[in-house]
Amino acid sequence: MQILGDAWRALSEEQQSYYFLLADEEAKQYEKEKILLEKAQRPQEVWQPIRRCQAVLDRLCNDPLAGVFLEPVDTDLYSEYLEMIEFPMDLGTVGENLKKTKNYMGPEAFARDVRKIFNQHGSAIWHVADYMSKQFERLYHAWVLDFRDRYLRWANPAARPWEQSCRAHDGACKTPDSLMVLCDHCDAMYGISCLKPKLKKVPKGAWHCPSCAPKVKKNLSVSILSAQSEQVARKRAEIGDAPKKQVNKRADKFTILAHQKKQKMFLVKWSGLGYEHCTWETQEDINDDAIISEFRRLEGVTPEEPELIEEDVTKVIDSAITVTSENAEGNPDMALLRSQLYAQTRSFQFTKFGTDIPSRLNAECGPECRGLTYPLHVENVNACLMDMVNRVSRNQKELGSSQHAASLPPLLCDEYDVILPVTSGGLLLNVGEKQGGVQFLGYRQLPNNGKGPSELANLVHNVGDQIIAVNGKSAVGKTFIEVIGMLKECVTFAYIRFLSCRNKHSELSSCGSLGKLQDYS
Numbered sequence: 423m424q425i426l427g428d429a430w431r432a433l434s435e436e437q438q439s440y441y442f443l444l445a446d447e448e449a450k451q452y453e454k455e456k457i458l459l460e461k462a463q464r465p466q467e468v469w470q471p472i473r474r475c476q477a478v479l480d481r482l483c484n485d486p487l488a489g490v491f492l493e494p495v496d497t498d499l500y501s502e503y504l505e506m507i508e509f510p511m512d513l514g515t516v517g518e519n520l521k522k523t524k525n526y527m528g529p530e531a532f533a534r535d536v537r538k539i540f541n542q543h544g545s546a547i548w549h550v551a552d553y554m555s556k557q558f559e560r561l562y563h564a565w566v567l568d569f570r571d572r573y574l575r576w577a578n579p580a581a582r583p584w585e586q587s588c589r590a591h592d593g594a595c596k597t598p599d600s601l602m603v604l605c606d607h608c609d610a611m612y613g614i615s616c617l618k619p620k621l622k623k624v625p626k627g628a629w630h631c632p633s634c635a636p637k638v639k640k641n642l643s644v645s646i647l648s649a650q651s652e653q654v655a656r657k658r659a660e661i662g663d664a665p666k667k668q669v670n671k672r673a674d675k676f677t678i679l680a681h682q683k684k685q686k687m688f689l690v691k692w693s694g695l696g697y698e699h700c701t702w703e704t705q706e707d708i709n710d711d712a713i714i715s716e717f718r719r720l721e722g723v724t725p726e727e728p729e730l731i732e733e734d735v736t737k738v739i740d741s742a743i744t745v746t747s748e749n750a751e752g753n754p755d756m757a758l759l760r761s762q763l764y765a766q767t768r769s770f771q772f773t774k775f776g777t778d779i780p781s782r783l784n785a786e787c788g789p790e791c792r793g794l795t796y797p798l799h800v801e802n803v804n805a806c807l808m809d810m811v812n813r814v815s816r817n818q819k820e821l822g823s824s825q826h827a828a829s830l831p832p833l834l835c836d837e838y839d840v841i842l843p844v845t846s847g848g849l850l851l852n853v854g855e856k857q858g859g860v861q862f863l864g865y866r867q868l869p870n871n872g873k874g875p876s877e878l879a880n881l882v883h884n885v886g887d888q889i890i891a892v893n894g895k896s897a898v899g900k901t902f903i904e905v906i907g908m909l910k911e912c913v914t915f916a917y918i919r920f921l922s923c924r925n926k927h928s929e930l931s932s933c934g935s936l937g938k939l940q941d942y943s
Contacts, residue, residue: 470576471529474566476520477584481561482536483513487550487659491539511538529566536562548702553655560647564608564634572633580633583610589631590616600624605631607646658701688714762788808841808915829894834932836922837890840881841915849909849916850874851882855902859888859928862920886923893917896933 430438482488494512516535519526526532540555565583574581579592587593588602589610597613603621604611606628614621617632628650630638637646687702705714717723744764765786769779779787833839842849845868852863864885865877876882889897892908894917900908909916921931929936 469569471566472520472526474569475529475532478558478561478565479513479517479520481584482554482558485554488513488554490550491554509538511535513539533562549655549659553652553659556652556655560607560649560652563647583608587611588613588616603629605629605634606649607634609649761786808843830891830919831932836925837919837932838883839917839919841917842876842881844912844914844916845874850876853889857926860897860902860905862887862889882920884923887920888928889918890921890928890931890933891919898928898931898934
């Protein structure tokens with residue numbers, strides 16, 4: 423935010439005026455869209471998506487099988503429900519949201535919430551959810567989305583296909599129910615004598631109203647959502663003994679959901695029946711281990727649990743002999759070689775399946791194999807060699823870790839240590855004070871316009887990385903002049919700890935006042 427504010431203040435008034443004009447245009451566009459949305463909910467206006475969504479919701483709530491979805495699950499009674507269902511939703515909550523326009527600014531948000539309700543799987547409730555989902559998708563497309571571009575005013579009877587009267591004359595024809603036809607897609611009712619051309623009798627099979635028929639005739643390969651196809655799902659839901667409203671629906675719904683979370687189910691294609699009759703069944707219900715094993719073999723599916731009893735597994739593990747350098751037979755050299763060959767054979771099994779080799783097993787493989795498995799990075803080798811050269815030049819007998827690394831706590835996220843050589847032209851670094859710290863701004867070239875050793879090795883990762891320690895001393899909170907003084911003290915090598923430019927909180931770094939260590943002097 424500070425960077426954005428500095429960039430804004432750096433603009434001239436003329437440059438800022440462009441952004442003011444852009445903000446005004448966006449505000450005007452927002453007000454226009456807001457007015458259009460409000461007008462869409464008024465009587466006599468076109469489309470009115472929220473009112474149409476309310477009609478879809480009323481039809482779903484009035485369905486006899488919708489009882490289990492009408493109210494939310496009592497989370498006080500079933501505390502684990504929210505752990506199983508990521509986005510709980512019910513028809514009652516959707517109805518309350520529909521009453522507030524600000525909750526549903528469009529039909530898409532309404533459809534998204536309804537789809538959350540019918541995404542359950544398992545036993546009887548799955549069949550009910552499958553039927554309710556099919557019914558919702560058909561009515562949502564037929565009553566809401568299909569009217570988006572039709573521009574029919576609300577007063578036109580054809581704009582309200584859910585009303586139970588003839589849509590040609592809004593019920594004024596008083597056609598008896600025996601002479602009414604029902605659209606297979608939008609459920610619109612028409613008297614057979616009110617259609618053009620008139621029908622002599624009620625047709626058998628699926629029939630489409632004058633609004634839906636052109637969609638099918640335009641492209642014969644296109645099939646629209648059908649009410650007849652829902653009846654198959656409805657029959658399965660009724661046969662499946664779905665939970666009814668008078669039953670404790672909350673407990674029943676939760677029990678089924680909890681049960682399905684613990685069991686794996688298989689989609690079964692029954693012999694002699696079509697694919698529309700496929701059902702989800704548990705392994706216990708299928709009760710045929712041979713068929714399940716063959717399915718797993720053909721599909722390459724690994725069983726969730728090994729098909730072995732615990733006693734057999736324990737017996738095999740106890741009988742296995744692990745060869746190590748301690749129990750291998752023969753002279754010491756041969757014993758070591760045998761243990762390494764055994765460890766390498768076992769390690770190959772891990773690498774073959776793309777898994778990491780256990781650390782204890784990798785330690786038995788020998789130094790050559792260990793180097794191949796965990797290769798040393800070039801940066802680490804260069805840093806180690808530079809440290810050794812520096813200590814030899816200072817006649818230091820101990821060639822271990824440098825004083826810089828020993829004085830500082832372990833590296834935290836986005837931190838790294840580098841050893842920069844001091845050339846005849848210095849460190850050849852451009853640094854500057856930014857955002858309360860001294861940052862790396864780039865490399866300087868040698869007097870002959872060549873690149874320095876630090877730039878050739880690309881030791882500093884990114885421009886903007888902040889210096890937080892020099893030669894084992896914290897540089898956090900110090901001024902630019904103080905940090906430059908610390909860098910000038912370096913004779914042959916400079917041990918510097920950097921904080922990546924991605925992290926702007928130097929006080930929380932390993933060298934900051936809020937880090938693990940506050941005083942490194």
